Amino acid sequence: MRILILGGTSDGRALAELLQPAGPRPGSADRALSVVSSLAGRVRSPRLPPGEVRIGGFGGVAGLVAYLRGEAVTHVVDATHPFAAGMTANAAAACAETGVPLTILRRPGWTAQPGDRWHRVASLAEAAEVLPGLGERVFLTTGRQDLAAFAELDLWFLVRSVDPPDPPVPRRMRSILARGPFTVDGETALLREHAVDVLVTKDSGGADTAAKLTAARALGVPVVMVDRPALPPGVPVVATPEEAVAGL
Incomplete structure (x- = not known):
């Protein structure tokens, strides 16, 4: 073989x-x-x-x-x-x-739990469409190569990726470089520190990056979940x- x-x-x-x-x-x-x-x-x-x-x-x-x-x-x-x-x-x-x-x-993939405020969308473009109605300070965890869909939005973005993001990127953005696994305490502190009021992620599944969903649930932060x-x-x-x- x-x-x-x-x-x-x-x-x-x-x-x-x-x-x-x-x-x-x-x-x-x-x-x-x-x-x-x-x-x-x-x-x-x-x-x-x-x-x-x-x-x-x-x-x-x-x-x-x-x-x-x-x-x-x-x-x-x-x-x-x-x-x-x-x-x-x-x-x-x-x-x-x-x-x-x-x-x-x-x-x-991940499954919504009681208390989650998920908004499922079919694409990154659809995620960008619904974001302005959900919050103004966005934690964006879709990957460094997927920021173009959000580049024209007049929102503030916290972008996390393993490597620096590829342009085009949102005009108002802070980038942090990190690799999972992440902890619930760490994700909760991050959301609070940056006053995040909406999270955007892909339905990747797995435990390494699931802590952000637990933190969002505890803080009442809505989640835009991009379907596979x-x-x-x-x-x-x-x-x-x-x-x-x-x-x-």
Whole structure:
């Protein structure tokens, strides 16, 4: 088996760890295999998974097809971010063309709890449309490459990302660089310090960045939640790295 993990997430790193040839252990896979993790290279200092790693794009569907054939890849696991819709679509198309089995690893999205004031939207553009009616001081956690949708709004933004934001950016903005996991106490203090009255986030799921939702609930801060893009039809989907290993 030659397994390609399309990674860049904590789940991708966990899957690579489970598949490393370090001897049998509970939850580990058959050792007659090799694994390579592929990262897009959009973060300057990514957390690297164990084992073989490649960084950079493939060059669209044609480039991925060539890679799968050239590397004799037998299985692909798409463990990219839930909003990496382009890479997921390319993986589905390339695997369909080559006949290589594809599994999508997607952690469950977040679920609203009693006391939450969520406003679900289908896109960043829709998030920008509803924001002026919800607050004036925005905590924006959608990522450094997604600020263009909010650049023309006359609101104040606190933007958090791993690397500095890419222009265009909002005119009134403070940028902070940080990487999760975050704590509820820390997120609560951050919202209070900056008098945040509305939070915008993508429905990424997972525990690393969920503390902001707990803090917003406690403080009564409304949340604009951007829904995930649809997945390609007919592709098996698992929720955990362990389920991915079992499928492989």
